[in-house]
Amino acid sequence: METNEKRGVRLSRQRETILTELCKVKTHPTADEVYEMVRKIMPRISLGTVYRNLDFLSNQGVVLRLGGAGTQKRFDGNPVPHPHLRCSVCGRVEDVEYPLSLPELPDGETMGYTDLRCDVEFVGVCPQCARKKM
Amino acid sequence: METNEKRGVRLSRQRETILTELCKVKTHPTADEVYEMVRKIMPRISLGTVYRNLDFLSNQGVVLRLGGAGTQKRFDGNPVPHPHLRCSVCGRVEDVEYPLSLPELPDGETMGYTDLRCDVEFVGVCPQCARKKM
DNA sequence: CTGCGTGCAAATGGTTTGCATCCAC
DNA sequence: GTGGATGCAAACCATTTGCACGCAG
Numbered sequence: 001m002e003t004n005e006k007r008g009v010r011l012s013r014q015r016e017t018i019l020t021e022l023c024k025v026k027t028h029p030t031a032d033e034v035y036e037m038v039r040k041i042m043p044r045i046s047l048g049t050v051y052r053n054l055d056f057l058s059n060q061g062v063v064l065r066l067g068g069a070g071t072q073k074r075f076d077g078n079p080v081p082h083p084h085l086r087c088s089v090c091g092r093v094e095d096v097e098y099p100l101s102l103p104e105l106p107d108g109e110t111m112g113y114t115d116l117r118c119d120v121e122f123v124g125v126c127p128q129c130a131r132k133k134m
Numbered sequence: 135m136e137t138n139e140k141r142g143v144r145l146s147r148q149r150e151t152i153l154t155e156l157c158k159v160k161t162h163p164t165a166d167e168v169y170e171m172v173r174k175i176m177p178r179i180s181l182g183t184v185y186r187n188l189d190f191l192s193n194q195g196v197v198l199r200l201g202g203a204g205t206q207k208r209f210d211g212n213p214v215p216h217p218h219l220r221c222s223v224c225g226r227v228e229d230v231e232y233p234l235s236l237p238e239l240p241d242g243e244t245m246g247y248t249d250l251r252c253d254v255e256f257v258g259v260c261p262q263c264a265r266k267k268m
Numbered sequence: 269c270t271g272c273g274t275g276c277a278a279a280t281g282g283t284t285t286g287c288a289t290c291c292a293c
Numbered sequence: 294g295t296g297g298a299t300g301c302a303a304a305c306c307a308t309t310t311g312c313a314c315g316c317a318g
Contacts, residue, residue, distance in 0.1 A: 010272060012274075013316090013317095014274070030307090031307080045275080046276065046277095047276095048275070048308090048309075049274055051307090051309070052273080052274085052309090055308095056273095067204065068201050069199070071283085071307070072306090072307065083237065085244075085245060088249075096239065096243075098243040100237050100239070101237070103217065103235070103237060105230065106232070109232040110256075111228070111261075112260065112261030112264075113256065113260055114264055115222075115258045117257050117258065118256050120252065120253070120254050121255075122247065122250050122253075123201075123252075123253060124248055124251065125248050127245075127247070145293095146297090147291090147292090148298080148299070149298080165282080178299095179299085180300045180301065181283090181300095182283090182284075182300070183298075185283060186284090186285095187298090205308085206281090206283095
């Protein structure tokens with residue numbers, strides 16, 4: 001299997017820390033937020049390194065890169081696809097706390113696409129932003 | 135109702151053309167691609183205007199802005215939410231040609247979010263890219 | 269030792285914006 | 294005539310990249 005976490009890949013202190021910190025939080029931070037988190041532990045780390053590692057980790061399937069509606073990409077320490085809630089005002093993203101099955105495309109109906117994964121995102125206004133608006 | 139197309143809004147030649155051209159194609163073009171399309175008809179239009187109008191039109195609910203996994207945003211002339219297929223290699227986006235119901239969140243389970251809309255995107259490799267890869 | 273990973277800073281690329289002018293109403 | 298819309302170009306901001314050095318294996 002390819003999806004194992006630590007295989008032949010080199011595990012630098014920065015890569016390890018980034019992964020650890022990302023898994024620690026339940027929010028779905030942007031690269032910038034991850035940078036800030038890791039910087040508290042490892043002040044000399046660079047933003048570029050954070051980007052490179054988030055990229056690397058999501059390609060390995062260890063974390064999830066959330067495409068989503070916002071400008072910035074967000075990252076999820078849980079690599080198993082699951083539905084998210086996104087606030088269209090502040091951009092916050094959280095997990096849906098309700099068991100919901102993902103839609104599936106029958107094999108003959110993929111229009112020739114392969115390696116399909118399903119992203120589900122509910123977009124709306126979060127309670128905090130709804131309160132502020134009025 | 136607020137979602138009516140032409141209400142008190144001013145309808146400039148450029149806005150009209152952008153909307154018409156976007157509705158004409160079945161692809162889901164990026165702002166840049168819309169710019170190219172419209173430029174064939176209206177050579178002096180500026181990219182900024184295209185962005186401003188796509189923004190305006192999607193806020194009005196006349197077109198759909200696709201958040202999606204890629205870098206650039208894409209736009210859909212059909213404002214009714216429906217599942218999409220995205221190629222993770224070339225970024226192309228198309229409609230799923232198969233009736234699929236969108237997941238729904240029960241009223242009590244929205245975690246306080248309001249005005250919810252559901253985005254479903256299947257991400258995979260399109261036939262063209264799959265062919266090239268090997 | 270060797271080369272992958274890093275820090276730094278500059279480059280990129282999509283998108284936004286300020287401003288004077290234009291035109292739909 | 295008047296304010297919203299446009300064209301143009303500069304500004305922004307997230308992300309990427311080149312390069313020389315550092316450290317994990």
